[in-house]
Each structure stands twice: as structure tokens, then as C-alpha cells.
Amino acid sequence: MACRISELVLEASDHERLAAFWSQVLGYVELGREDDDSIEIGPADAGFGGPQPTIIVSPVEQPRPGKLRLHVDVSPTDRDQAAELERLLALGARPVDVGQGPDATWHVLADPEGNEFCLLRRRLDPV
Incomplete structure (x- = not known):
């Protein structure tokens, strides 16, 4: 058995703006919010566990500096x-x-x- 990517997590200073940007880029919709105000976006008809991964955009005051490795x-x-x-x-x-x-x-x-x-x-x- 293998694993499959179910969600990607992206830290953001302006998580609302970044969630809106990636929603428009990918044709995703807001699926929900977590207790820490993270926004989960994904395909409207599939959501979590579907064929495409969802993206969780998490608010942080200062994203870690440096080039992302992904x-x-x-x-x-x-x-x-x-x-x-x-x-x-x-x-x-x-x-x-x-x-x-x-x-x-x-x-x-x-x-x-x-x-x-x-x-x-x-x-x-x-x-």
C-alpha cells in the first residue's frame, strides 16, 4: 500500500488573501475553517480525500524565512x-x-x- 497527498499546508501572513488567490488559481472553494482560523480550500465536489489534495492556509505572524523546499x-x-x-x-x-x-x-x-x-x-x- 502507498500513501497519497491529502492536503498541503501553507503558512501565510495574510491567509485570507492567499486562500483567495489559490482558490482562484485552482478553481477551489473554501471548505471550512479550523479553530486557529486556518482556511481549508479544495475542489467543491470532492473535498478532503478526493482525487486532488486540499490546501490549508494557516495564519502566522512571521512565516519562516528562506526558500521553500517544496x-x-x-x-x-x-x-x-x-x-x-x-x-x-x-x-x-x-x-x-x-x-x-x-x-x-x-x-x-x-x-x-x-x-x-x-x-x-x-x-x-x-x-
Whole structure:
């Protein structure tokens, strides 16, 4: 038997803003709140334990500094990469140069709190 990712936890100074950003990026909805005011977001029709992991955005005064050892890659599902890049930038993402070079087939972006993620070129079917 193997494990499967059920949820990802992201610490944030402005957890409301970050939960809204990632909800819009992924087409997720707010599923609930924990006692510490953490916000769980995920697919509206599946929720916890479904085929996609949920994300818990936890409030912290000072997120731990330094590069995250884990980052998220996203792929467009209903448009090409250029159109999805435009949408993500309009939501508040910003481009980041990590030395990927001009021939990279992906875009490195940062969410509103500076967490890096990549927009891949390959289009995936929605889950």
C-alpha cells in the first residue's frame, strides 16, 4: 500500500488573501475553517480525500524565512499556457527569475506572499 497527498499546508501572513488567490488559481472553494482560523480550500465536489489534495492556509505572524523546499507546479486545463499566464498575473502572481533562461518551457511565478510556483506548458484534463 502507498500513501497519497491529502492536503498541503501553507503558512501565510495574510491567509485570507492567499486562500483567495489559490482558490482562484485552482478553481477551489473554501471548505471550512479550523479553530486557529486556518482556511481549508479544495475542489467543491470532492473535498478532503478526493482525487486532488486540499490546501490549508494557516495564519502566522512571521512565516519562516528562506526558500521553500517544496513548490507547486500548475498546468492549464481549459486554455493555453499564454492565456493562463495572463490570468495568473491578473490574479496577483508575479514573474520570478530563478535562472531558468529564455528557452524554458515553463514560467516561474510567485504568489502574493512570494511563494514560488511554476506554470507548465502541457495542458491537462480537468479532474
